[in-house]
Structure formats: C-alpha cells, structure tokens
Amino acid sequence: MKTNCFFYRKKKYYIPPNGVVTRKSYSNIALIKYWGKQNNKIQIPLNSSISYSLGEVYTVTRLIYKEKKKSNLPIRIFFSGKEKTSFLPKILEFFHRISLYCSYLRNYNFTIETYNTFPHSSGIASSASSMSSLALCIMEIEKKLVSSLKEDFFLKKASFLARLGSGSACRSIYPGLVVWGCHQSIKRSNNLYAIPYPYDVHSIFTKIEDTILIVDDEPKKILSSKGHQLMNNHPYARDRLKCANKNMNKLISILKIGDFQEFGELIEHEALTLHAMIMTSRPYFLWMKPNTLNVIHTVWDFRKQSKKNIYFTLDAGANVHLLYPIQEKTFIIKWIYSDLFAYSKKIIESFCL
Structure with a gap:
C-alpha cells in the first residue's frame, strides 16, 4: 500500500x-x-x-x-x-x-x-x-x-x-x-x-435496482460524524468489528456464486446491526422513524408471500433503500408504489452502477 x-x-x-x-x-x-x-x-x-x-x-x-x-x-x-x-x-x-x-x-x-x-x-x-x-x-x-x-x-x-x-x-x-x-x-x-471490487461478480449482481423511500427529508438532528465518534467507547465495538470482517468474507463468496437470498439477508443484517450500534451508544439515539419500521415490516410480509427477491438496507438515517434484481422490476416497482407510497414523502427510482 x-x-x-x-x-x-x-x-x-x-x-x-x-x-x-x-x-x-x-x-x-x-x-x-x-x-x-x-x-x-x-x-x-x-x-x-x-x-x-x-x-x-x-x-x-x-x-x-x-x-x-x-x-x-x-x-x-x-x-x-x-x-x-x-x-x-x-x-x-x-x-x-x-x-x-x-x-x-x-x-x-x-x-x-x-x-x-x-x-x-x-x-x-x-x-x-x-x-x-x-x-x-x-x-x-x-x-x-x-x-x-x-x-x-x-x-x-x-x-x-x-x-x-x-x-x-x-x-x-x-x-x-x-x-x-x-x-x-x-x-x-x-x-x-x-x-x-477486484474479484468476479455473478451476473445477477451487475444489474440491481435501488428504489429509495424518502421517509424523512429533513436534515438529521444527529450527524453521522457524531455517531462515528461514539464508537470510540462503545461497549459492543469489538464484537461489531469482528462481525463486519466476517460478513465481508461471506459477501465475497455470495457475490461469486450469485445467491441473492443470502445477499439480501446479509445486507439487512448489516443495516440492522448499524442501527443497533446507534441505539446502544452513550448517549443513545434513534435515526429510524415509525414509517421506517412500517416499510421494513411490509417488505418482510410481501417477500414471504410473493417469494420475490426484494431486500432493504439503511444508511445512517431514516430512509430505506430497496434492492432487487432488474429482472423482477416490473412486478416489484408496481407493488412499491401501491403498498409503500403511503409511508414515504418521495420515491427515488435508482439503480446500482
């Protein structure tokens, strides 16, 4: 290096x-x-x-x-x-x-x-x-x-x-x-x-849609920089680092073999782990809003019933990213507007470059 x-x-x-x-x-x-x-x-x-x-x-x-x-x-x-x-x-x-x-x-x-x-x-x-x-x-x-x-x-x-x-x-x-x-x-x-990323990636991961639900469009009261600082004395920091490194190894394998279900479950776990660290810091705080949770539960229910490959992830905020293969876009995007629009102030249709 x-x-x-x-x-x-x-x-x-x-x-x-x-x-x-x-x-x-x-x-x-x-x-x-x-x-x-x-x-x-x-x-x-x-x-x-x-x-x-x-x-x-x-x-x-x-x-x-x-x-x-x-x-x-x-x-x-x-x-x-x-x-x-x-x-x-x-x-x-x-x-x-x-x-x-x-x-x-x-x-x-x-x-x-x-x-x-x-x-x-x-x-x-x-x-x-x-x-x-x-x-x-x-x-x-x-x-x-x-x-x-x-x-x-x-x-x-x-x-x-x-x-x-x-x-x-x-x-x-x-x-x-x-x-x-x-x-x-x-x-x-x-x-x-x-x-x-220097390794082979299965074709299913080269064309992924990312639909973003803007649950809250106001600037965050607690900026990410403050959240990062709170990791310095976090009681679970060491375990989080072990988990992140282990998840990276898992993802390398998933990206190669093309298992979208494993991919989705891993990114959801990572998102919830991030917010768990935020909620257990000192001082603790929440970035999720009620409609963040409404979206998550609705996605879980829809995925169980439809068997579609749609998974969420969150950054350091309340808004929700929904990732799914482009092959399933026609069905999923209609469902997003019909069932999730009420929980968001705006929907941004994007894709992974």
Missing part, C-alpha cells in the same frame, strides 16, 4: 489565473457498513466496507477558481442557487486537510456551486457525493497543471482527497462495487483510498 507521500504535490507549476471545472459524483449505498474511525487518525475506518454507487442519486459541483489577491483562502458556497454559510466550516477544514497534498490551492479564491438530485443531510450519503464531486473538481485543476497525470493516479488521489472530507466519499469516485478499508481477503484494499 502506498503512503500519503505518494500524493504530495509540492512542486511549483505555472498557475493559470482563473478557471472553472465541473464534475458529477454519485452517492453510494454500503452493503457492509463502516462505522467508527481509528483514534488519532484522520478518516481512517475501524473496518472495511463495500458499496454500490447509485445511478440517479448524485451531486453536481461547479468549482470557480480565481487568482488570490489576499493572504487568506476565502471560499463561497452556493447550494441549489442559495449561499450556504453553514457549509463553510466543513469545507474550510477539508481544504486545510488537503493543502499538504494540493499546495497549488493556496494560489486561489474559490466559489463552489453545487446541487443534489436528492435531499441533503437526510441519510442518503449526501456528504459522499458532494465531497467526492469536489475532490474530482480539485483533481481537474491538478490535471490542468500536470498534463502527464495518468487516469489511475487521478482517481486514486481523488479518492484519497475525498476521504479527508467524508470517509464514505472515497467510495463514490468509482462506479460499481467499491471497497474501502484494509481487509485480509481483498487484495490491494487499504485505508487511504477506495478501490473497485
């Missing part, structure tokens, strides 16, 4: 006085969840994770850079056309963290214009798509400065930078199944950046 030094960019280059770059990046849904960060580290996960990037759930970021005239680093942020000063502390911290690896940023003032195709801060990994799209924009600037930059390095460094803004953002750099965090069974996996 490469060290941080691999990504340093200290050399002086010709700096264009201004410019504009635009990049889109997708949100992702983790199958094996990472929960908790190593102490005294910056965005280093306690366990490895694997996710699908989502086709219709993304952030578009336009980064305008102009030659700096003052000694500080002023940044303005606009979200969906409105200036968002509340986003500024996190963005300033991100630029501070990456300045060692992107020294050219000190030459510019920035305006960030961004929008999502989904609600932000509601548990659909908006930080993953937003920070990864910003990291891709920054790498587009670096590409202008270093014409010899290769695509493989471009993506690795974009993932590395995105991680310093939001851990799960490093997985959003790539399409498909993506792994982040060291795991002994996955070659080249590491804690510094994500990699595309």
Whole structure:
C-alpha cells in the first residue's frame, strides 16, 4: 500500500489565473457498513466496507477558481442557487486537510456551486457525493497543471482527497462495487483510498435496482460524524468489528456464486446491526422513524408471500433503500408504489452502477 507521500504535490507549476471545472459524483449505498474511525487518525475506518454507487442519486459541483489577491483562502458556497454559510466550516477544514497534498490551492479564491438530485443531510450519503464531486473538481485543476497525470493516479488521489472530507466519499469516485478499508481477503484494499471490487461478480449482481423511500427529508438532528465518534467507547465495538470482517468474507463468496437470498439477508443484517450500534451508544439515539419500521415490516410480509427477491438496507438515517434484481422490476416497482407510497414523502427510482 502506498503512503500519503505518494500524493504530495509540492512542486511549483505555472498557475493559470482563473478557471472553472465541473464534475458529477454519485452517492453510494454500503452493503457492509463502516462505522467508527481509528483514534488519532484522520478518516481512517475501524473496518472495511463495500458499496454500490447509485445511478440517479448524485451531486453536481461547479468549482470557480480565481487568482488570490489576499493572504487568506476565502471560499463561497452556493447550494441549489442559495449561499450556504453553514457549509463553510466543513469545507474550510477539508481544504486545510488537503493543502499538504494540493499546495497549488493556496494560489486561489474559490466559489463552489453545487446541487443534489436528492435531499441533503437526510441519510442518503449526501456528504459522499458532494465531497467526492469536489475532490474530482480539485483533481481537474491538478490535471490542468500536470498534463502527464495518468487516469489511475487521478482517481486514486481523488479518492484519497475525498476521504479527508467524508470517509464514505472515497467510495463514490468509482462506479460499481467499491471497497474501502484494509481487509485480509481483498487484495490491494487499504485505508487511504477506495478501490473497485477486484474479484468476479455473478451476473445477477451487475444489474440491481435501488428504489429509495424518502421517509424523512429533513436534515438529521444527529450527524453521522457524531455517531462515528461514539464508537470510540462503545461497549459492543469489538464484537461489531469482528462481525463486519466476517460478513465481508461471506459477501465475497455470495457475490461469486450469485445467491441473492443470502445477499439480501446479509445486507439487512448489516443495516440492522448499524442501527443497533446507534441505539446502544452513550448517549443513545434513534435515526429510524415509525414509517421506517412500517416499510421494513411490509417488505418482510410481501417477500414471504410473493417469494420475490426484494431486500432493504439503511444508511445512517431514516430512509430505506430497496434492492432487487432488474429482472423482477416490473412486478416489484408496481407493488412499491401501491403498498409503500403511503409511508414515504418521495420515491427515488435508482439503480446500482
């Protein structure tokens, strides 16, 4: 595994006085969840994770850079056309963290214009798509400065930078199944950046639908970053890490043989385990809402009666992802709108890239 030094960019280059770059990046849904960060580290996960990037759930970021005239680093942020000063502390911290690896940023003032195709801060990994799209924009600037930059390095460094803004953002750099965090069974996996899943995948897992039920579109009262911190002294943290590593090994086998039932039961177990950790932390709290549970029970009843391959997963929030093979979409999507629409404020039809 490469060290941080691999990504340093200290050399002086010709700096264009201004410019504009635009990049889109997708949100992702983790199958094996990472929960908790190593102490005294910056965005280093306690366990490895694997996710699908989502086709219709993304952030578009336009980064305008102009030659700096003052000694500080002023940044303005606009979200969906409105200036968002509340986003500024996190963005300033991100630029501070990456300045060692992107020294050219000190030459510019920035305006960030961004929008999502989904609600932000509601548990659909908006930080993953937003920070990864910003990291891709920054790498587009670096590409202008270093014409010899290769695509493989471009993506690795974009993932590395995105991680310093939001851990799960490093997985959003790539399409498909993506792994982040060291795991002994996955070659080249590491804690510094994500990699595309390196092994064979059964064809049934290459075309999966992800229908998202927006149960609650309001920003979460407890952010994911707070939940990660609570893992540091969690009484069940050690058992959770063992479980996550064991589940990753199970998933590697499942992805190869194509057992969708085993796949679905595993991702549901992972989702409920994540929320169990949240409910048993100190202080404890709940992200699920009553309609989250209504959806889960309705899905269980429908699956038992219909024998259809539809399974749920949850991120750090109340909203529900429903995963199922594209071959069963016609029947399942009609059922979702007829039986689950009442439990949601909005339904987003997406798919796994």
